[in-house]
Amino acid sequence: MKQKYLFLMLMLLCTTIAQAQVTYPVNGVADNREGYYAFTNATIYTDYQTKVEGATLVIRNGKVTAVGKGVKVPKGATEIDLKGKYIYPSMIDLYTGYAMPKPKRSRGFSFASFAASIDQFISKKKGAYNWNQTVLPEVNAEQLFTIDQKQAKKWRKMGFGTVLTHKQDGVMRGTGALVTLANGRDNELILKGQASTHYSFSKGSSTQPYPNSMMGTVALIRQTMLDADWYAKGGSKKEKNLSLDAFNATKKLPAIFEARNWQDALIIDKVAKEFGKEFIIRGSGDEYHRIAEIKATGASFILPLRFPKAFKVEDPLDAEMVSLAQMKHWELAATNLAHLEKAGVNFALTAAGNPAFWKNLKKAIKMGLSEKTALKALTHTPAQLMKMDNQLGSLKKGMYANFIITSGNLFKGKNSIYENWVQGKRYVLKTMPTLDLRGVYALTLGTKSGYELHVSGKPGSPKFAIKQPGDSTNTKVKGKMSGSLVTLSFNLDKKKKGALKTRLSGWAAEKKFAGTGEDAEGKTIAWAATYKGKLPPPPQKKDKQGKGKQGKGKKGNKKKKPAAKSEMGEVIYPFVAFGNKEKPKAEDMLIKNATVWTNEKDGILENTDVLIKNGKIAKIGKNLSAGGAKVVDGKGKHLTPGIVDEHSHIALRSVNEGSQSNSAEVRMEDVVDSEDINIYRQLSGGVTAAQLLHGSANPVGGQSALIKLKWGEAPEKLLIPNADGYIKFALGENVKRSRYGFLARGRYPQTRMGVEQVFVDAFTRAKEYKAAKAKGGASFRKDLELEAMLEVMEKKRFVSCHSYVQSEINMLMKVAERFNFRINTFTHILEGYKVADKMAKHGAGGSTFSDWWAYKYEVKDAIPYNAALMHQAGVVVAINSDDAEMARRLNQEAAKAVKYGGVPQEEALKMVTLNAAKLLHLDKRIGSIKAGKDADLVLWTANPLSIYAKADKTIIEGAVYYDAKQDEQKRAEVKKERTRLIKKMMSKGGKGGGKRPIMRRQRLLHCDDLGGERILWHLSGDQDKVHTEQATEHNHKR
């Protein structure tokens, strides 16, 4: 209440500053003050790199008029002496929702809302806006802005003067406004009404299912940018679109994109480069996991300072639930900024909603971030990013008078921010002590003298003690100062406890006190104290010398750092258990005397050597000479080509964009997850390459990503360069949403009849699109969905189609033939054996399961002889996994074709190597052991088809990515690292303060996974919001 009143007073005093002419009426007599001040004798940071001591700052009308050493106090300016104090330009935060209406957030999964919106295909927003409810470029923060005094006060308290604010809702969020944190009419506070545009991967309050995946979101952003372009070039004649109008009008503004982790940041950069756009990336704090890739984006970042809490790890069983990545991030999160600074990444900081901001910043500085960069990131960089560095972020003539006054170095120790001046208005956060009264005073109480009054403590909050003559110890004094007024009370007679205290009231001036009071008898006395000299060194120091020294020693240690630093763990790639300290490198190798399954005419060669050079297979033969190559003994072992999985969903952050029947525009390349432990697990089963497919929730899924399992590399480097493009199609039960019960009856198709029509329609439209494209002109709109369909028709993109029953297999072949192309692969294809002759004639391959059946109605006729029968009929047959676990035993799954149907062993192995490579059009590069091919090889301990076979080494392009011995070492290292971190956590969080261990179990993605987006190892944990796009999680299988 009191504070509110004070605030009001302040406001009344301040509001009229600098408002010579305003558009609004003023009640009463004009009180136009100029806010003309001169701050003298201060240490001023005129910008992040210039510190001027004993300087003067002059402000007038909310702007700086002069700054520097030797600046004279102009006449008419109010002088404020800031001796011993610091002035900094005030902080700027570019990522806030300050004073914005709160977006409606859905609270977890609600069946009712899910049911209501599952078939919503068009935005529910009324008006001539975009079709998608999460594309909101028309949202304009300056129109929504109205001062929020409560929030403003909080911000000012943290030293901020200016923030960029936007409505944090949707994928395209519209424009942000740059506003000051002063109190006043909204008209004065907006510095730049449309300062920026904002993007995110979070759908926010949109109820529309599309997009319900990360890759769908990326596709939507791409398409919207294309649409905006089309609209500008003539599309506006065809339709009015207020969203695209707004997008085009604001597209030159600085654009800020929110990333939830470093992987997001890399995708943002990828899209930016595709469209020649620059995004400022709002990072997440885990950028140090892939600093090289982050640096390579060339983007500027806005970074939060949120560090995870320690876990409670005193229970060894429960501690198992905490992942290595969580532990390591706990230790290393504070080093993020230092890493970025060292790499030369340009960044600003954000404190939005983070009460630990300053504490964490100081921690980050301890971990190696320089003070200069910290100050830059809070002042200059944000101003520059907003193209306002000539007005904000430093204190130079003509710039906004936005600054803070502090007791000392902002980044060190327990300094106080005394005042925060915004647009020349003063906001007192803490009363600045005007007098430094510390010292020893000669005290007279009434008629008695000879006492000493000791004043110690801080200038603003002094501590008092009295020394009586002949007493070696001090008498305790309870004292309080308010401005220059002082109240003291004490008991001079130490023996008489509970006696009435002597109570004094008085006033201080330079080097003296005086006043009146009542003594222990209640008699009124006068008192006075005059300065005698400096305080003696505190006597306690002598008593506790040992402790004092220890304290110093500790401090010394802290400064020494290297000792402490060497205890820090290393960043591993990927940042999960079994990650590499150094990424595997290709080496020349000679594998000697192995049984070599060539998959070529030579068949299986006993006692044969294979030479690997420069990542390729150089020679196959007997008694080859190693040259400089490392010799690997292959005696008693079997060497095969690396296993290729035609159908995989590992290493993906999301799998289904199932909200529309056709999502050909989405690309799995956008969601490759290099941090998936299953990459490593599959290497241990000899898998070297895989097709990462979209799921089977809709007839036309998305574009595949073909990867090699290069554990440790960044997502982009997993992709196989120059591989053909693929796309997932799907038929049957999944696409007609058979298992949604009474839900989802709205989406077409609901029958296999409709499925056919979806394809015929898509290709018919693609044909028309082709004609329109050839014609070109302003009215031609590039459509990413139809582009992909056209690529299929033109044999530039190849189909892998999820399918089960013979009727639908036959149908799709006929549709393809009608549009003059071929289906490349039928995947799963459990009834392929019924139409194998037709498939062979059509030229389709079959990628199937070995022995799965009976899990759904459409596989009731599935038989384990399928692979053998298709093989017999001349179909190129592969055996795929669609399962993260089974993929590491694909060699043994292939062996089932020997049991069921008697396929020769050599042919069975081809089903998981060469044949899969053929289906992926990679057989010229991988799939067999032949000179010139990629050295993607597996050395097995036994016949690779046998249950007793274990991968001893898995090699990709000459680099060993899995080695059984190394694996053992890695396990020991993981254990050691965990033990070290547990020890460290025990000393920090073990005692009560920590978080309870919880374990984030990885969700395995299958064909039928809808929506549910996985953000693995999003380590900012509870503090940062992880926007999982869809709460609905249908974990059906296949």
Place this chain on the structure above:
Amino acid sequence: MQRRNSMQTFICVVVLLYGVVFLAQAQRIKPADPQSRPIVIQGATIHVGNGQVMNNASVRFEQGIITEVGTSINTNGAQVINGKGKHVYPGIIALNTPVGLVEVNAVKASVDRSEQGNFNPNVRALTSFNTDSDVLPTLRYTGVLLVEATPDGGIVSGTSSVMELDGWNWEDAVLKADNAIHINWPARFSRSRRRGTPFGGKANKRRQRIIHLLTNAMREAKAYATVAKPAKVNLKLEAMRGLFDGSKTLFIHASYSKDIVESVQFAKTHGVQKVGIVGGYDAVKVADFLKEHQVPVVINATHRLPLINHHDVAYAYKLPGMLAKAGVLTGLTVGNERGISMADHGWRVRTLPFHAGTAAAHGLGTEKAVEMITLNNAKILGIDKQVGSIEKGKQATLFISKGDVLDMLTNDIEHAFIRGKKLILDDKQQQLYRRFKKKYD
């Protein structure tokens, strides 16, 4: 509209059901006839099931019972099967399976494995066991001859029975009726909205409440069991009677170490005579405890991923070996467990020998692996006097494979017998195979 939809669903279901039944009927395999004359398998490698191997040995069985096992045995009056170069194994036993209760998982009409509600000790797998399921004969084709048909879902899922994979009806096929009650121990760490998932997500806040409910139920059931003929019969408590006299086993499904200890203590405190842990992913950590209390562990799969990222990649492969080494009576099955891909699918049970093969390759050894899926499983089910090994006096439930049954490369079942009945080793899948092979030949 609503009505129309539900009508459609109804029609759909009827059509589906009809389809399944019709198709199945056309290709039904006839149950085997009882053994009419003695059979001798001669000169084979006999994997006894107790870890022993007998080379060039023979086995004789009459009227369903093994009468002789050895190197030189009487062939008088017997049909002799030449076993030279071949392997004889006891019939493989699978625990904790939905076999017979599920036909096609995605078709609700064909699924009878989880009853509504959380407390169902009285529901019995026995009477729902479908001997005409198309899945059954496919399991025999890899050597699985006995299954424990087990309800799942809820907290107390129901009562299982041990069934033979051949028979005219469930009465005909049952080996041990109502052998055990299965409960899903509320897991300490569970994923939200997925009760009981081991090791998932956040700490399970409901568990304490569930444990209280279980404790009450146990106490009352024990008190109820002291009255031989209660005036008022409570079906649920009646079903639990057997837990206290040892006629029924309590199988507790738990994975996390602390859950295992806590649940076993819970059962012991309440006087449950026979307790087994099913799942037991983390059982190695508390192996000493399990050994001390003589609690066996049934592992639901070796072909599964580690539940924890920093665990050994081959953790699940090695688990049977580690537990066996620690001296815990360990069984291996392809059983139902939340968190294992397709764990509630009966057809997967045919891969059990290969799960054992993986364990064999990862530290367990071949014969121990065979023991784990035969005699150990029989012991855990309390049927080791009848089946589980090839020993005199036991039922002739065994099979002949051309090669090592644990390896898919050599697993090739030539003959299989249940109680001496020679099974017709054919199934719908082989019929379809023959039909289409002929088409392409």
